[in-house]
Amino acid sequence: MPELPEVETIARGLARRIIGEAIESVWIGQRSQPLKSPAKEIARTLTGKRITAVRRMGKHIVIDLETPNGAPRPAQWIVHLGMTGRLLVCQPSDAVEKHTHLVAHLASGRELRFVDPRMFGKLSVVRGNGFTTAGSEPLDIGFELFAGLFRGRRTPMKSALLNQKLLRGVGNIYADESLFRAGVRPRRRAARVRRDEMQRLFDGLQAVLNEAIAAGGSSVSDYVDANGDAGFFQLEHRVYGREGEPCLVCGTAIKRVVIGGRSSHYCPRCQK
């Protein structure tokens, strides 16, 4: 499910709740698919650690861990939510959902649970502060570097935006929304997007990501804490999921096509 703004919101919500918590013990389920480190190593790395930070890198949630009183032996707990993953702060009395793959028992008595029905998510641990991931943060990069990422690429602009080795954190919704704001059709070859269009794309992408983060902030507690389906305050999508509906600018029916296996939405009149 989550793209950059959703992961950012979740990370902020988790940070508010669990920074300073110690992990006393860990339960790990039988399904190995979502675990990208060996179960034993995950258990050994998390147990006895204190959570010092929760932050986002691309679509990854990074939980920084340290040994409470002893030699400094930091580690990192990395979670990618895939399409359906969730990290829930629960009371022990809360029913354990189907597809719960890991439960961290916290010193306060609460539990941090990783649930992922579709198992496209990934959970791993890294020693030290060694987690790295490719690509540039779209909200940190400058325009010249942004434009440089796409130079010479013949792939559709939509696909380039989704390429996490170029930009990290952009998913299907915000790719479509930023292309609409820029007036660029998703199938346009990246190398053929003019500089002025690229500037609008850069501005539009940063704007829509920032607006979505601002909108998501209000309901993150529900998402993290509750039974899970509270969801986010929905930023109004201008094209995503609006096939056949009138363009909010010109009234033309929004089209839906498949590009690189992903559904893509655009206004055939506003986007060239």
Place this chain on the structure above:
DNA sequence: AATGAAACCTGACAGC
């Protein structure tokens, strides 16, 4: 090197 299609999974929903 880069591109597209297929694969990895379960669940929700529409239509019959």
Place this chain on the structure above:
DNA sequence: TGCTGTCAGGTTTCAT
């Protein structure tokens, strides 16, 4: 009620 088909906001792998 239950079946079938389609779709899902992600990533990796494999064949061109």
